[in-house]
Amino acid sequence: MINSKNRKKTVSYENSVDYKETSDVQEVFEEPQLTPQQELLRQHFKNLGKRCQEMLTLFYYRGLTIDEITESLGYENKNVVKSQKSRCLKSLKESIKTPA
DSSP, rough: OOGGGGGGEEOOOTTTEEEEEOOOOOOOOOOOOOHHHHHHHHHHTTTTTTHHHHIIIIIISSSOOHHHHHHHHSSSSHHHHHHHHHHHHHHHHHHHOOOO
């Protein structure tokens, strides 16, 4: 018989639910220290519009290709995505160079 306090509910991307055994050991997660440059990037990234944040996150963080971004965000063609990504990156760089 499985003790209910040792079960953890997990949800996958496909909306299926699994139960996994967990131990009574408490896990400790530490936030990684950010460099001053990373902190500056984070601060200015938050000031971008939602569309630019999404575009740059998909390309640089999630590693999607231009074609995949074109499909997932519903753009007309990949040239529009390239142009938008370029404008977003330029806007981020300018924001960092000229603080308010």
